[in-house]
Amino acid sequence: MGVKKTKIIKSIKVDADKCMGCRACEVACSAFHATPKYSSNNPARSRIRVIRHPLEDIYVPVYAGEYTPSECMGRNTYKIEGKEYDECAFCRASCPSRDLFKEPDSGLPLKCDMCESVPELDEPLCVKWCMVDALIYEEREVEVDEDEEDVKMEEMEAGIESLVDKYGLQKVADILARKSQKS
Ligand code: SF4
Numbered sequence: 001m002g003v004k005k006t007k008i009i010k011s012i013k014v015d016a017d018k019c020m021g022c023r024a025c026e027v028a029c030s031a032f033h034a035t036p037k038y039s040s041n042n043p044a045r046s047r048i049r050v051i052r053h054p055l056e057d058i059y060v061p062v063y064a065g066e067y068t069p070s071e072c073m074g075r076n077t078y079k080i081e082g083k084e085y086d087e088c089a090f091c092r093a094s095c096p097s098r099d100l101f102k103e104p105d106s107g108l109p110l111k112c113d114m115c116e117s118v119p120e121l122d123e124p125l126c127v128k129w130c131m132v133d134a135l136i137y138e139e140r141e142v143e144v145d146e147d148e149e150d151v152k153m154e155e156m157e158a159g160i161e162s163l164v165d166k167y168g169l170q171k172v173a174d175i176l177a178r179k180s181q182k183s
Pocket residue numbers: 028029030032046047048063064111112113114115116124125126127
């Protein structure tokens with residue numbers, strides 16, 4: 001059996017009933033991830049997006065999850081308490097069927113990183129700026145194998161995979177080869 005270590009799992013619970021669709025979370029997230037930090041804000045760059053249908057009183061905050069190179073084959077429509085939600089409403093994937101969770105200029109996938117930064121924040125910015133507590137930050141400890149793949153590594157792989165899908169393996173390999181010669 002491998003050696004175990006403790007890992008903190010961070011998560012955000014969404015209470016959609018409390019969300020009023022103000023989009024402060026989108027503004028805060030995009031500002032935090034701007035370069036330099038807080039230099040601009042553009043909800044299209046946010047890693048949380050609020051699905052809004054004001055006439056039907058529907059507001060559902062959704063976090064950007066994994067990148068996927070292809071669309072799924074089957075989709076579901078959800079009807080909850082008389083309200084009908086779009087087929088892709090709750091999906092967190094950055095996928096080719098929609099513009100959600102893609103960097104608008106480059107088309108690269110966006111994924112929530114829980115506002116990782118040094119020094120660490122007390123709580124993610126979207127949680128901090130949600131004034132009605134529709135977003136609740138939680139941490140829990142779990143035991144994992146010591147050699148478990150680093151999350152950062154997985155994110156990097158997803159980024160490279162999307163570049164390969166977009167520009168082709170040869171082009172990406174050529175750029176990496178050029179970079180490695182320079183360094
Ligand atoms: S936790 Fe941070 S990165 Fe994730 S959606 Fe909220 S503000 Fe954006």
